[in-house]
Amino acid sequence: MASRKNAGSLHPDAATGTAASASADTAAAPALAWGDVQAYVEDCVQRSFLFLDTLLDRGNDYLEHLEQGTPPLLKFDHTLVLDGKDLPAPCNYALLLLQPPPELPVDPAARPVVVVDPRAGHGPGIGGFKFDSEVGMAMKAGHPVYFVTFRPEPEDGQTLVTVMEAEARFLEEVIRRHPQCAAKPVVIGNCQAGWAMMTLDAVRPELFGPLMMVGAPASYWAGSSTLNPMRYSGATLGGTWLASLAADLGADRFDGASLVENFEKLNPANTFWNKYYNLWAGVDQEAPRFLEFERWWGGFFRMTGAEIEAITENLFVGNKLARGELEVRGKAVSLRDIVAPIVVFASWGDNITPPPQALNWIIDTWGDERAIAAAGRTIIYVLHESVGHLGIFVGGSVALKEHDQLVSSLDVIESLPPGLYEMKLERKDGQQAQRWDALEPGDYTVQYQHRTMDDLRRLNPEGREEESVFSTVSQWSQINAQFYKTWVRPWVRMTATRESANALMRLNPLRMQRQLFSDAHPAASFIRQQAAQARARRVQLDAQHPLKRYEQRMAQKITDELNAWRDQRDARTVRMTRQVFGPNGLGAVLPPREADAEVAQRWAQEELGRYRSAVIGDIANGGFAEAVCRIVIAGMISVGVFERRSLRLARLLAQLPGMHASVSPQTNWVQLLKEQARVTAVAPVEALNALQQMLPDRASRERALALSAAVMMIEPTLANPRSEIIELLIGTLDVDPGKVIALARKLTTAIGESSDEITVDADADDGDDRATAPSRKAPATPRKSTRKAPAAVAKPVKPAKVVKPATAAAKAAPAKRSAAPKKAATTSPRARKPRS
Numbered sequence: 001m002a003s004r005k006n007a008g009s010l011h012p013d014a015a016t017g018t019a020a021s022a023s024a025d026t027a028a029a030p031a032l033a034w035g036d037v038q039a040y041v042e043d044c045v046q047r048s049f050l051f052l053d054t055l056l057d058r059g060n061d062y063l064e065h066l067e068q069g070t071p072p073l074l075k076f077d078h079t080l081v082l083d084g085k086d087l088p089a090p091c092n093y094a095l096l097l098l099q100p101p102p103e104l105p106v107d108p109a110a111r112p113v114v115v116v117d118p119r120a121g122h123g124p125g126i127g128g129f130k131f132d133s134e135v136g137m138a139m140k141a142g143h144p145v146y147f148v149t150f151r152p153e154p155e156d157g158q159t160l161v162t163v164m165e166a167e168a169r170f171l172e173e174v175i176r177r178h179p180q181c182a183a184k185p186v187v188i189g190n191c192q193a194g195w196a197m198m199t200l201d202a203v204r205p206e207l208f209g210p211l212m213m214v215g216a217p218a219s220y221w222a223g224s225s226t227l228n229p230m231r232y233s234g235a236t237l238g239g240t241w242l243a244s245l246a247a248d249l250g251a252d253r254f255d256g257a258s259l260v261e262n263f264e265k266l267n268p269a270n271t272f273w274n275k276y277y278n279l280w281a282g283v284d285q286e287a288p289r290f291l292e293f294e295r296w297w298g299g300f301f302r303m304t305g306a307e308i309e310a311i312t313e314n315l316f317v318g319n320k321l322a323r324g325e326l327e328v329r330g331k332a333v334s335l336r337d338i339v340a341p342i343v344v345f346a347s348w349g350d351n352i353t354p355p356p357q358a359l360n361w362i363i364d365t366w367g368d369e370r371a372i373a374a375a376g377r378t379i380i381y382v383l384h385e386s387v388g389h390l391g392i393f394v395g396g397s398v399a400l401k402e403h404d405q406l407v408s409s410l411d412v413i414e415s416l417p418p419g420l421y422e423m424k425l426e427r428k429d430g431q432q433a434q435r436w437d438a439l440e441p442g443d444y445t446v447q448y449q450h451r452t453m454d455d456l457r458r459l460n461p462e463g464r465e466e467e468s469v470f471s472t473v474s475q476w477s478q479i480n481a482q483f484y485k486t487w488v489r490p491w492v493r494m495t496a497t498r499e500s501a502n503a504l505m506r507l508n509p510l511r512m513q514r515q516l517f518s519d520a521h522p523a524a525s526f527i528r529q530q531a532a533q534a535r536a537r538r539v540q541l542d543a544q545h546p547l548k549r550y551e552q553r554m555a556q557k558i559t560d561e562l563n564a565w566r567d568q569r570d571a572r573t574v575r576m577t578r579q580v581f582g583p584n585g586l587g588a589v590l591p592p593r594e595a596d597a598e599v600a601q602r603w604a605q606e607e608l609g610r611y612r613s614a615v616i617g618d619i620a621n622g623g624f625a626e627a628v629c630r631i632v633i634a635g636m637i638s639v640g641v642f643e644r645r646s647l648r649l650a651r652l653l654a655q656l657p658g659m660h661a662s663v664s665p666q667t668n669w670v671q672l673l674k675e676q677a678r679v680t681a682v683a684p685v686e687a688l689n690a691l692q693q694m695l696p697d698r699a700s701r702e703r704a705l706a707l708s709a710a711v712m713m714i715e716p717t718l719a720n721p722r723s724e725i726i727e728l729l730i731g732t733l734d735v736d737p738g739k740v741i742a743l744a745r746k747l748t749t750a751i752g753e754s755s756d757e758i759t760v761d762a763d764a765d766d767g768d769d770r771a772t773a774p775s776r777k778a779p780a781t782p783r784k785s786t787r788k789a790p791a792a793v794a795k796p797v798k799p800a801k802v803v804k805p806a807t808a809a810a811k812a813a814p815a816k817r818s819a820a821p822k823k824a825a826t827t828s829p830r831a832r833k834p835r836s
Contacts (some may be wrong), residue, residue, distance in 0.1 A: 039539055040547040046534035050283040051276075054290060055532035059518030061295050072117075072149040073125030073296045074098065076135065081146070082173050085155065086168040091162045092151040095170040095515040098128065100139040107142030111183040111209060112174050116148040116167070117347055118191035121256030121263070123299035124149040125377030126393050127190050134188050134214070134393065137403040143186070143671055148193075152301045154253075160304045164200050170793070171207040184209035184340065188408060190393050191353065192311075195321060198335065198342075204326055205339040210413055212343045212406060212501070215392040217353045219360035220319045221470040224462040227354040229570040231470070235577040239477020248492040249390040251501040254308040257300040257508045264510075266351055269562035277555050283540070289830075298514050302505075317477045322361035323596045327445060332527055334367045336375065341413050343406060343423075346539040347384035355383055356460045362420065362453075367600030369452045373419040373681035374611045376674055378411060380448065382406070412644045415651075415670050417633055417677030421448040421642070423453070435713055439648040446644040450637060471592035473582045508660050526615060529663050535688065538541045555801060612682040619683060620690040622676075622705060624660040625667055627694040629676040630687050635725040637680070650711045652751045660703060701733045705745035739799065 065071075070147065072078075077099040100106060115134055117124040128135035128147060138145045145312040148170060155162075175183050186209045188199035194216020201208045208230070212259050223231055234240070247254040265273040279290045312318075320326040326333045331372050346358035359381055366372050372379060387398050405425055406413075424447045427439075505511070517526070541548055579585055632650075653659075654669050680687045695701040709726050 003052060014527045021820045024832070035546040036541075037547065039541060040545060043541050046302065046537075046539060047280055047283050047529040049534050050287070051280040052527045054279060054283060054287045055517050056519060056521070056524055056527060057287075057291055058294050058298070059514050061291060061514070062514035062655050064298060064503050065093045065295060065516055067753070070123055070299055070301070072096070072123065072128075072301070074128040074135075074147065074600050075131055075133075076139075076145075076691065078147065081177075082170055084163075084169075087169060089162045089165060091158045091166045094149050094151070094167050095164055096147045096149055097171060098135060098145045098709040099149050100141070100145070101131075102296075104139045105142070106139075106144050109799045110141070110143045111181050111410070112146060112178050112185045113138040113143045113188065114146045114148065114171065114174060114185045114568065115188045116190065116193040116197055117150075118193045119150055119256075119301065119303065120192040121259030121300060122296060123152065123301050126390065127188065132189075133402050137407050138186075140404070140728075141407045142408070144178070146170075146185075146460045148229055150301065154302060154307065156252075156497070157306075158304050160196070160310045163307075164203070164328065165197065165804045167197070167200055167202050168207060168409035171577075175207065176392070179283075186210050186407075188212045188214060189216055190562060191217075191389070193452060194218065195315065198338070199326065199328070199333055201340070201342075202333050202337045202392060203331075203699070205337055208338075208340045210341045210410060211338070212345065213343075213358070214345045215347070215350055215353045215358070215389055216344070217315075217357045219322055219357050219364060219718055220316050220347060221677055222360040222464065223354055223358070224460065225574045226572070227461065228351055228357065229573060230352065232570075232573045232577045233262065234312075234317050234477065235473045235581055236573055238480045239473065240309065240317050241477070241480045243308050243312045244305065244481065244484055244489070245492065247303075247308050248489055249380075249496050249501065249504065250302070250305075251496045251498045252305045253498075253501055253505075254303045254305060255300065255505050256302055257505075257510045258304075260297070260300060260510060263352065268566050269559045273401065275557075277558075281551070281555070298510065300508070313477075313481065315449055317470075317474050319474065322364040323599070324365075327406060335361065336377075338377070339381065341378040341416070343413065344379070344381040345388075345402060347387045348383065349384065349386040350389045350392060352389040359456055359459060360464070362602050362801045363456055366754060367453070367597065367602070367604030369420040370681045371604035371607055373417070374608055374678050376431050376678055378413070378416050378418050378421070380421045380423050381451075382415075401444065403448055404442070407444060408442065409644060412448075413511075415673070416448060416642060417636075417673050419677065419681070420451045422451050423447070436645045436649055445802060447456060447686055447735065448642040448644070450642075464595070466578075467595070467624035468592035469581045469587065472587045472590045473577070475590040476581065476586055477620040486489065524794075532662070541798055556637075561773045608682055611678075614678050616683055616686060619679065619686045620693040622694050623662045624674050624695065624700055625663055626667065626676055627691050627700075628707050628711075629673045629693075630680060630691065631725070631729060632711050633673070633677050633680050634684070634688060635708060635712050637684075637791075638725045646711055646713055649713065649751075653710055653747060654745065656750055659707070660700065678745065688729070688732075689727070695733070698735055702735045702739045703733060705733070705740045706747060709740070709744045710747045 020682055052324060053123070061538075075095075078096040080094060081097050082095040086089040115127040115138075117127045124147075127133060135145050135147070148167060169188070171185060184207065187197050189195075189200070189211065191214070194213035195218050197211060198213060198216070198218060201211050221231065225232075246258055249464070262801065279286050314320045314326050317324075322335065324332050324334045324336075344357040344358050345354065348355060362379055363371075366375075366377075370829075382402055384392065384398065384402065402425065406423075409423075425444045426447070427444055509544070519528075636646070650669065652668070676687070691701075691704075695704055705726055712726075728739060
């Protein structure tokens with residue numbers, strides 16, 4: 001800093017004194033601009049030693065974790081239930097029962113939840129890394145929670161089929177341990193575990209309740225050049241042969257650190273700069289979080305050569321799962337065989353598994369959304385706007401919102417009519433009470449909006465044309481892999497030993513940086529001493545200190561430069577892939593196969609025609625209950641959305657006595673709703689035309705319309721435009737509107753219109769398709785609803801009139817359902833965002 005001296009002491013002359021004073025002021029100006037430089041330098045030195053001290057802790061944690069045998073990094077205590085090592089075909093997987101904290105007792109009647117972590121290079125534990133996670137939310141809801149873990153070394157001869165059969169055995173054990181629960185377990189598959197559990201679900205559907213796929217890739221060629229450049233790396237490397245070489249050099253062991261290196265290359269700014277700068281800049285607060293995450297990120301597990309070859313050849317490059325070419329024990333796996341609902345959770349901030357990779361399998365498997373409904377299947381997807389790949393599993397805000405709502409909505413998910421939906425969450429404003437609010441406790445209201453294949457196609461910013469390039473890449477990969485296995489592999493295996501493989505493993509840079517910088521480092525003692533002194537004399541600077549702000553600007557500039565380099569690198573890779581494997585390159589020699597979506601669409605049209613022919617002759621079969629289900633489905637489809645409250649309200653209404661002479665307490669409304677959804681999917685016009693035959697008398701028609709209106713929470717005055725389908729049917733069925741209105745009011749009053757009069761357990765219906773009797777106070781006068789129609793719902797489509805189809809063409813092409821429009825943000829290309 002500039003020293004301040006008395007101007008008069010320099011020279012007695014006044015003019016000279018004045019000049020000296022001006023000189024001193026000029027020297028002081030930079031000091032004021034830069035702030036307290038000495039304090040900033042001292043702070044930087046202290047932060048540097050605390051930073052190095054934290055890296056020493058990271059190295060110690062890594063070595064300690066190795067000495068402990070690399071156990072799963074779970075927040076919760078656990079007990080071993082079943083070890084895959086003891087099975088007839090041994091593997092390194094095991095089943096754990098997690099112990100919830102004392103303040104969260106397990107509900108004995110609740111269905112079990114099984115969380116399966118990915119085996120993608122790291123060790124297990126990310127799904128239960130902290131309380132605000134998938135595991136924590138399931139425990140909060142009272143579910144017994146199981147966790148599928150794995151050890152760092154595979155068993156000799158282990159394959160993906162071995163693992164799949166072990167996981168099937170785990171689910172059998174979970175079911176056996178909960179005989180009081182008729183519902184099958186909810187299975188959550190994270191990342192790579194998502195496609196693994198999806199495959200098992202297709203092979204053994206009787207073991208599964210709802211399957212939740214979180215950040216899980218299932219359509220590997222999908223995406224765009226900006227969303228996920230990782231898919232182009234297989235082209236630059238010539239396909240899967242390099243993974244086979246790495247496994248052979250490892251003496252039939254593939255090092256998961258190689259997969260982690262690929263993840264880190266995706267975001268060099270975070271890998272080489274941001275991760276460490278953020279620690280250094282805020283070391284006082286960041287150190288615990290950094291160490292907790294690095295303990296998991298630095299756990300590298302290995303696979304057998306057979307496992308990594310099956311993954312790369314069949315999935316990553318071959319993309320065989322969605323098209324039904326993946327085989328297990330000689331039998332093709334068809335994702336259409338999955339019976340229980342599937343929930344897909346993806347994020348636009350995920351550059352490893354962006355939404356197209358998580359969702360396009362639906363298009364390639366089913367071809368038409370009506371085929372999903374006609375087959376009696378339910379598929380739901382949830383899209384997050386920004387969270388990264390890891391944050392989708394353990395992000396605190398994600399856990400408290402999406403994961404919490406998914407777990408608390410299991411009763412609704414299984415009760416939804418078959419079809420394709422997007423689950424939308426809307427935060428309650430806390431000021432304006434909505435109708436039947438007690439049926440949706442918590443901070444969010446949930447809607448299930450009808451979606452079509454066109455909606456999914458719009459999620460692909462660049463379309464799907466470029467997937468033809470990857471079809472050529474796959475064929476080129478097969479040629480290279482066959483050449484390697486025939487001419488190179490025998491020589492590599494002759495030279496590789498387990499000892500040399502272990503030596504190569506220890507020399508991996510990701511391992512070395514942790515092994516070398518621990519308390520065994522020669523400078524560790526000095527660093528520890530200086531860090532202790534820094535904590536004792538810590539200098540605290542204001543966040544707005546000029547030099548700190550300058551430091552942050554420089555750090556951001558470095559980040560921007562690294563991001564620019566990454567974008568240039570990725571752009572070069574994309575250009576090379578298109579040139580080499582496009583129609584003017586190898587694509588002319590190895591032409592791409594027919595698009596899977598086109599094959600699936602042809603299958604869907606044939607299947608819809610067959611199912612339509614099967615049901616059209618019996619379209620008028622059924623009575624009061626079937627008619628109510630048809631009306632409800634027609635109403636919800638015209639609006640484009642099912643509300644979570646509606647289905648829970650239907651459960652209450654189903655318990656009212658004297659509903660109709662044909663309705664008994666044993667009536668399975670959920671099953672009827674699903675059956676009628678299948679009928680209306682292929683014959684929507686005929687299904688409504690048949691209502692007059694299904695409801696032969698006026699009283700039954702009025703009661704059916706009133707009950708349907710109540711389920712859809714339509715205003716008794718029928719003034720709400722969302723009641724359009726009811727108004728239409730009032731005219732076509734020739735009933736008295738006044739009687740319908742009066743009966744609708746009577747029904748809602750009977751179960752308690754006011755929200756404070758209803759208490760419903762959201763999971764009360766788990767394991768039973770029949771409704772559960774509500775717990776309620778004495779009914780009171782209905783209050784006027786304050787609920788507004790959701791803004792994101794499409795305008796209802798009102799048929800001009802209900803008529804019988806006149807031609808065979810009308811039968812072959814059923815009317816399509818309307819769908820709610822999407823936000824513009826979800827249909828346009830996204831700027832790349834760094835991983836969490």
